[in-house]
Amino acid sequence: MTADETQTLNDIQHTTSTYITPATESALYHSLRDHWHPVMYARDLGDDRPAGVTLLDEPVVVARLGGKVAAFRDLCVHRGAALSLGWIENDRLRCAYHGWTYENSGRCVEVPARPDLPIPPGACLNSYKAVESGGLIWVCLGNPTFDVPRFSEFNDPNYRVMHGESYEWNTSAIRRIENFVDMAHFAWVHPNVLGSRDHPEVTDHEVWRDGRYLRFAHTVKEPSNGEIKEQLGIADPIFDVLNEYHLSMPLAIHVRRTFPTGDHYVLFMASSPISQKRSKTFYFIVRDYAPDERFDQSFQDFESLVLSQDKPIVESLRPEEIPMDLTKEMYIRTADAITVEYRRWLLELSKGY
Ligand code: FES
Ligand SMILES: [Fe+2]
Structure with missing residues (x-):
């Protein structure tokens, strides 16, 4: 790793309940009152x-x-x-x-x-x-900065829409969202499920703002195990999946996954801040293939497995809120580009609070 590939690292405060929320994090938390x-x-x-x-x-x-x-x-x-x-x-x-x-x-x-x-x-x-x-x-609770995040497939008859089992985690809603859009963790937290340790690289991808959305798209190499992928009928053990994200600032995500067959799998999720260190996430599992209801449980099981792998890691993150002084953590070019852009925008939204 060369010097210009990292930004400054200060000590990450790996403490627990004694951690005192700095003013910037308080401002960010307070600013969430002005969102749906x-x-x-x-x-x-x-x-x-x-x-x-x-x-x-x-x-x-x-x-x-x-x-x-x-x-x-x-x-x-x-x-x-x-x-x-x-x-x-x-x-x-x-x-x-x-x-x-x-x-x-x-x-x-x-x-x-x-x-x-x-x-x-x-x-x-x-x-x-x-x-x-x-x-x-x-x-x-306040005056909404943006409209309610859109979830257009909810009433679209071309898709089968399932309510995911909502879950509460001991982490801030922002840490939860960051984990969801973290491209570099798939191979390590979800090996043989969402990623492969033979292909841990995060390739170049654009991250840009589009109205109230932070947008990015990324192609990942995914293993084809599990019933929800068997239904696609792809013989290759690993295939490319195009993931297109719309992050509705600040805490909702729509990701549209396109498989080599042209079939789609959509996740819409929104994490709700119960408190500074606890969040509740709601999500929908959506598909336009394998429409039969008998496959529903496999889709829920797949998402539950992914969540069970993420939970202990995300709940271990300290501090539970993201540090809004960006120099308090390290960032790797490309691999952490989404996180950096997301944090910058959050900082802008919290100005004046
Ligand atoms: S009516 Fe008396 S507390 Fe509500
Ligand atoms: Fe994950």
């Missing part, structure tokens, strides 16, 4: 019960009220009960403690203990922006 994040699969949110979730350390209740998704701080303004313990009646959210009810706007419209008295004017929930899109419930 998924909090649950839309199919899991019923019409009769709200759901409690945590986003950016904030307890949030989401509910379908009057045909729309609503999100509020999960705290009744009367005595602070969790509204997620309540239920939905006539398109209104009723608190389980004393029965106060709230309409879609967050305004309290009923105080059952004294229906004859006027409702206090300040009886209004702290509400957040919420929307259902692409099979997910998205919430923004």
Whole structure:
């Protein structure tokens, strides 16, 4: 390795809970309030019960009220009960403690203990922006910088779309995303699954910005083992796969994989920041081949295997948040180009926070 192939290395702070988040990382975390994040699969949110979730350390209740998704701080303004313990009646959210009810706007419209008295004017929930899109419930705690990330295959009849099993990891949502787009780890973390140690090189590839997307494409040599690849009918033990990425800044990814047969495999994933050091990731497994439902389990098993290989590595990364001083870690030209561009853009987005 020559000197110009690396950038400066300072000591990586390989400590754990005593790690103090520097101001830049705090600014980055705070800036995430101004983006949409998924909090649950839309199919899991019923019409009769709200759901409690945590986003950016904030307890949030989401509910379908009057045909729309609503999100509020999960705290009744009367005595602070969790509204997620309540239920939905006539398109209104009723608190389980004393029965106060709230309409879609967050305004309290009923105080059952004294229906004859006027409702206090300040009886209004702290509400957040919420929307259902692409099979997910998205919430923004502040003012969204970009639109909700697009997942166009979700309603496309040419594709079979499966909900992946969502998972929580002890790492920041950004570290989770970085791992997903890390080209150099396939051969080492996923040998004979997504990569081959006989071909660990990361070849040159462009990384560019396109509107709100960080884009890149890369051809990898993949082993053809496993049922999901057997369905392609390719005889070669290793074949080229073209992976085309759209990273919706800051935390969602659409990757379209094209096999030599012309068949496609799409993953759409978004990692949601529960806190600075914990994330919940939602994803969809999409294909336009082997459409029979009997193959579904093999696709889920394949993704579960990949995730089980990534998890211990990613949860070991210290600090759990990425260091926003770029000199705190090392970067190799080409192999880490995506990470560098991603971090630079994140830094720009966090300016002013
Ligand atoms: S705490 Fe919600 S109604 Fe009293
Ligand atoms: Fe991985």
